Amino acid sequence: MKKTLLLLALTASLSTQAATQQDIDLALAKIKNSADLQVVLNTPSALDALGDNLPQFINSVTVDQQVSFDKEILINNLTATEVYNILALFGQQTTIAQYQGAAIVTDTDRLLLNTTALPVCNAANPIELSVTLDTQKQAHFGYTQSGIECDGNVELTENTTVTYQLVNQPNSPKGLRLTGAGFTNPFDGHIDTVTVSSDGQTIQLQNNIQNPGGSKYQFIFATDENDLLLVSPDPQIIDRED
Known part of the structure; x- marks a missing residue:
């Protein structure tokens, strides 16, 4: 004992x-x-x-x-x-x-x-999304959960609403806010709906598991820096058969 x-x-x-x-x-x-x-x-x-x-x-x-x-x-x-x-x-x-x-x-x-790779994010919890600018005004994107960095991607085996929460940093673009998401292929049946909060700080993607495979999407942002839209380079949802 x-x-x-x-x-x-x-x-x-x-x-x-x-x-x-x-x-x-x-x-x-x-x-x-x-x-x-x-x-x-x-x-x-x-x-x-x-x-x-x-x-x-x-x-x-x-x-x-x-x-x-x-x-x-x-x-x-x-x-x-x-x-x-x-x-x-x-x-x-x-x-x-x-x-x-x-x-x-x-x-x-x-x-x-x-041999070092960031883990995939856990779709069961909100994913914190940050955008920062370096001294050359280049945008860098990061994802964390409970203080642990992840790669922004999620792997799913059931229908899930994936939530990303924008977290502004001191070196984030001024007035940074989400306006939507764009898709490499919006007709592949992986994402049914995209909802953005009224303040532009949260985006939710409703997943449909009917088609195994991956769906790449890119977040679209507006800022007070200028009238141009900022587009993220990733992430993606990967639907796997249970």
Whole structure:
């Protein structure tokens, strides 16, 4: 009986540890605020790999509820391993899968990028959708659930209403709001209806499981930045037979 209880306790402990790994990384991060950043800049660190691009990267760093920065500066100038080491300073190393454009020079680079993939999102819960602009005014899209990043896609085995909730960040376009969704093939029978909330902050897609396969869609946004419409590059619903 004692052995069984011990095993159950250990299992629960490991499950909790896995579920909070991102929190642990953030807690152990060397850089949590502007003061921490200045301390790190005064000592040798992984940031040194940026060389002449370091000032541009530092200027892109913002500190709000969490630290954010221009990902493209890392992708365009570093190897995957160098990116990973910099992410670790901010407690964001679990997001390395988002840096697929980083250079692959060593086996470690290949390991970090080729075997790391974001999980699909859980359609049972709302999916948080964010859009941010880097210093070059390039839009970047991200998806999270309960603080864990996912790839935006969902896999379904039954009729489901999939909900995406727009979460604005300090570097999101001004007045960002959803206006609808466009489809690569709107006639494939995967999505029946699309509903956007009156404030443009939520979009719901009613799925129809009758046809196995995938349906790619793109979110359409309006902003106060200009009169042009912004279109996301993904995601998709994949209907699978149960």
